[in-house]
Amino acid sequence: MSGTYDLVVIGAGMAGIAAAKKCANQGWRVAIADSLPYGGTCALRGCDPKKILRRGAEIIDSARLMRGKGIDDAGLAINWPDLMTHKHGFTDPVPQRMEDDLARNGIDTLHGHARFTGTRQIDVDGTNYEAERFLVATGARPRPLDFPGHEYLIDSTEFLNLDALPTRILFIGGGFISFEFAHVVARAGSTAVIIDRGARPLKSFDPDLVELLVDRGREVGVDLRRDTHVVAVKRANRGYRVTVERDGGSETIEADLVVHGAGRVADLAGLDLESAGVQWGERGVRVGGHLQSTTNSAVWAAGDSADTAGMPLTPVAVSEAKVAASNMIKGTTTTPDYTGIPTAVFTIPELTRVGMLESEATQQGIDVEIRYSDTSDWYSNFRIGEHTAAAKILIDRSNDLIVGAHLLGPEYGELINTFGLAIKLGLTARQLKSATAAYPTVGSDLGSML
Ligand SMILES: Cc1cc2nc3c(=O)[nH]c(=O)nc-3n(C[C@H](O)[C@H](O)[C@H](O)COP(=O)(O)OP(=O)(O)OC[C@H]3O[C@@H](n4cnc5c(N)ncnc54)[C@H](O)[C@@H]3O)c2cc1C
Numbered sequence: 159m160s161g162t163y164d165l166v167v168i169g170a171g172m173a174g175i176a177a178a179k180k181c182a183n184q185g186w187r188v189a190i191a192d193s194l195p196y197g198g199t200c201a202l203r204g205c206d207p208k209k210i211l212r213r214g215a216e217i218i219d220s221a222r223l224m225r226g227k228g229i230d231d232a233g234l235a236i237n238w239p240d241l242m243t244h245k246h247g248f249t250d251p252v253p254q255r256m257e258d259d260l261a262r263n264g265i266d267t268l269h270g271h272a273r274f275t276g277t278r279q280i281d282v283d284g285t286n287y288e289a290e291r292f293l294v295a296t297g298a299r300p301r302p303l304d305f306p307g308h309e310y311l312i313d314s315t316e317f318l319n320l321d322a323l324p325t326r327i328l329f330i331g332g333g334f335i336s337f338e339f340a341h342v343v344a345r346a347g348s349t350a351v352i353i354d355r356g357a358r359p360l361k362s363f364d365p366d367l368v369e370l371l372v373d374r375g376r377e378v379g380v381d382l383r384r385d386t387h388v389v390a391v392k393r394a395n396r397g398y399r400v401t402v403e404r405d406g407g408s409e410t411i412e413a414d415l416v417v418h419g420a421g422r423v424a425d426l427a428g429l430d431l432e433s434a435g436v437q438w439g440e441r442g443v444r445v446g447g448h449l450q451s452t453t454n455s456a457v458w459a460a461g462d463s464a465d466t467a468g469m470p471l472t473p474v475a476v477s478e479a480k481v482a483a484s485n486m487i488k489g490t491t492t493t494p495d496y497t498g499i500p501t502a503v504f505t506i507p508e509l510t511r512v513g514m515l516e517s518e519a520t521q522q523g524i525d526v527e528i529r530y531s532d533t534s535d536w537y538s539n540f541r542i543g544e545h546t547a548a549a550k551i552l553i554d555r556s557n558d559l560i561v562g563a564h565l566l567g568p569e570y571g572e573l574i575n576t577f578g579l580a581i582k583l584g585l586t587a588r589q590l591k592s593a594t595a596a597y598p599t600v601g602s603d604l605g606s607m608l
């Protein structure tokens with residue numbers, strides 16, 4: 159046994175680091191372990207590197223939208239290796255910076271794969287540690303797929319590290335990852351096909367806005383195939399041959415690269431949670447409202463590896479980690495509050511959401527007024543040549559509270575945060591409309607959306 163801690167955190171991503179620091183700042187003896195370089199998915203393999211690659215695509219798209227409006231975009235292209243170097247300029251220093259920061263907070267940083275060996279013991283690559291409490295913050299991994307040839311797929315991590323971008327790219331799954339990556343590769347000059355088994359891609363977003371985004375994607379070369387099932391992926395002379403089925407018929411699509419965008423599951427399989435008597439499933443460690451394991455009171459969970467009502471997103475992971483840490487420190491006093499947490503799909507333009515969908519409001523019996531605006535011809539979009547943009551705001555007729563906001567358009571990833579704040583603070587539409595924004599900014603469109 160080489161140490162006894164007040165808390166051992168498993169996973170040095172956004173959730174794990176936030177909780178470790180909060181507890182260490184209470185004077186607790188804390189250790190954190192990760193089998194990969196510190197920083198987790200968001201900083202190293204997700205949100206941040208993804209949005210750096212998107213910047214290249216934004217420039218291409220912005221220039222194309224201004225073609226004939228004073229901008230000559232001939233010869234403008236993404237230099238993929240240079241864009242990757244730019245990405246590495248951000249990601250490469252992250253692990254050391256994170257470890258230094260943890261060390262400054264008095265936290266022991268362990269390296270290796272952690273697995274439970276008892277209710278209050280773990281093993282990290284051959285060394286045993288004992289602790290009063292554990293936080294499982296191990297994140298998520300791509301959902302295992304079972305069709306023949308699934309082993310040829312690359313995942314989002316590999317995609318974000320490609321040295322060169324091949325010409326024909328096929329994405330399996332019509333969710334966040336496929337849409338975001340497809341919008342990048344289409345602007346980089348490759349073809350992008352997305353295969354989704356369902357009729358409705360991006361199911362957690364407003365269906366009307368999703369259809370507008372699909373149309374906008376088609377214009378730039380993102381080819382979405384709905385209700386389509388992958389039968390097999392086979393190697394071909396050049397790349398892969400993907401057999402798909404739709405309406406009883408089958409078709410073969412040739413691709414140089416096949417990318418997994420078919421969902422992610424909690425990354426718990428190698429943790430030996432059974433040894434600690436911790437119940438878990440595909441959605442994560444089974445926890446109660448206070449984020450404590452339902453079967454082992456020494457174990458807590460937060461972020462993508464916790465089975466909660468929160469979506470697998472960075473702000474949710476951080477907020478759950480703070481709740482779990484606070485409950486460990488003060489006793490079980492607080493529960494996560496997901497009110498007003500916005501989310502965005504970083505396509506071009508971006509699709510965003512906060513609060514309820516129309517269908518959810520109806521299911522909850524709320525009498526909602528839908529304020530829909532086609533914002534494509536508003537000044538902010540005219541100025542940059544964007545022709546696809548819309549807003550749908552849901553307002554509870556009984557009290558004028560904003561219960562949902564759905565936006566598709568350039569810079570709306572920033573604007574949605576204001577709607578998030580309004581929902582979080584319980585502002586009425588009238589109150590929000592009374593705020594004055596700098597002009598001309600996208601924020602100044604908000605009043606008209608209401
Ligand atoms: C391509 C992509 C893009 C994304 N973009 C966005 C976005 O734009 N906005 C957004 O909000 N969210 C985005 N997400 C989701 C976001 O990245 C996650 O919700 C967030 O990173 C979860 O944080 P976490 O701390 O729970 O887990 P993670 O950040 O995944 O950290 C878990 C850590 O645990 C480690 N680990 C796992 N098992 C063990 C073990 N047994 N022993 C030791 N260490 C272990 C892992 O190595 C990892 O470092 C994206 C995800 C992906 C894949």
Ligand SMILES: NC(=O)c1ccc[n+]([C@@H]2O[C@H](COP(=O)([O-])OP(=O)(O)OC[C@H]3O[C@@H](n4cnc5c(N)ncnc54)[C@H](O)[C@@H]3O)[C@@H](O)[C@H]2O)c1
Pocket residue numbers: 303330331332333334335336338353354355356358359360361386387388418419420421422469470471501502503504
């Ligand atoms: N901008 C962001 O915030 C962001 C970006 C990327 C990822 N993420 C997070 O990561 C999670 C995982 O992303 P994702 O895009 O992999 O999953 P997702 O859950 O967003 O979408 C998966 C899609 O794949 C489809 N699918 C599943 N199996 C399939 C199959 N065999 N064939 C065809 N289609 C199939 C599903 O119907 C679904 O539409 C997201 O839920 C999100 O929480 C967030």
